[in-house]
Amino acid sequence: MEHECGTSPDKRDERLALLIWYRFSRIYNQSVRESEQHLKTWDMTVAQFDVIAQIGLNKRLTQGQLAEKLLVTKGNITQLLSRLEQAGLIRREQDWKVKHVSLTDKGKALYEQVVPMQERFQASHFDALDREEKEQFLHLLKKLSARTTE
């Protein structure tokens, strides 16, 4: 929509942003794939881990709240919970007009074992950065999400 005449710093800015985007998504996808591998040790997928981690953190929440926290649809939550329920890791209790979800003992045991491991693993992706760089990075990300959210 914009033809700048004198070669535009806009164009250069866009080019820079594009490079960022491509690298950003490559890094993200690679990380997810590594996590997938890592979680196989416990026979879990990343999606399942996210659910377990979120329930463990909040102790007890409705399916709708869970969907909202994980930024996925209610339908997706239904499917994921069915599997986790079958595996005996979570429990659903109808409660008035909502269903509360919580971890079973088996689920809690898994939570306490896997979550610290996985968090250490995820954190390790940023080992290449020193403290100051990490703070810089987080700062930039915050600027981005401030913009994305609104």
Next chain:
Amino acid sequence: MEHECGTSPDKRDERLALLIWYRFSRIYNQSVRESEQHLKTWDMTVAQFDVIAQIGLNKRLTQGQLAEKLLVTKGNITQLLSRLEQAGLIRREQDWKVKHVSLTDKGKALYEQVVPMQERFQASHFDALDREEKEQFLHLLKKLSARTTE
């Protein structure tokens, strides 16, 4: 999780890295979802866009090369190409023992229309950063991928 008193900068570093990870993935997922919406205008998904963009860029490549560039499996490429072929956007030519993929005229027209749009859109996610911050960000990402790749 944190009883700070004198204690380990390691723990703090891990905590920082975790915050980065969560924000990183939230931003990424949000961006992808927005792209998904944006691409609906052209009846395309993100995966299909990536394929079209990559073929348009390279003019002609084998399915294996395509899989490698997009960091997905050969099986996935087979599935994606079947749809795009059916839609008349790409062409597959058996050539010795490989299949070369290229854009049809219809595919080329779409490519020329959608790619600039979409790139502008993806780039716009980083509008919140000024030039210097973009450069800083890219620099940090490069450090990360240098580590991740090897």
Next chain:
DNA sequence: TACCATCAGTTTATATCTAAACTGATGATC
């Protein structure tokens, strides 16, 4: 009481994606 909005969760259809098994062609080695 009858009607109707809304709301939580489910279902269904469709698209991605992987891993692993499979197919068929190429080409090396005996």
Next chain:
DNA sequence: GATCATCAGTTTAGATATAAACTGATGGTA
């Protein structure tokens, strides 16, 4: 020439994800 490994692409089964239609309960309002 027969056998075998390799390699590109396909197929299949299973997990994830969405959107959109559906179900059933709650609760307001006429």
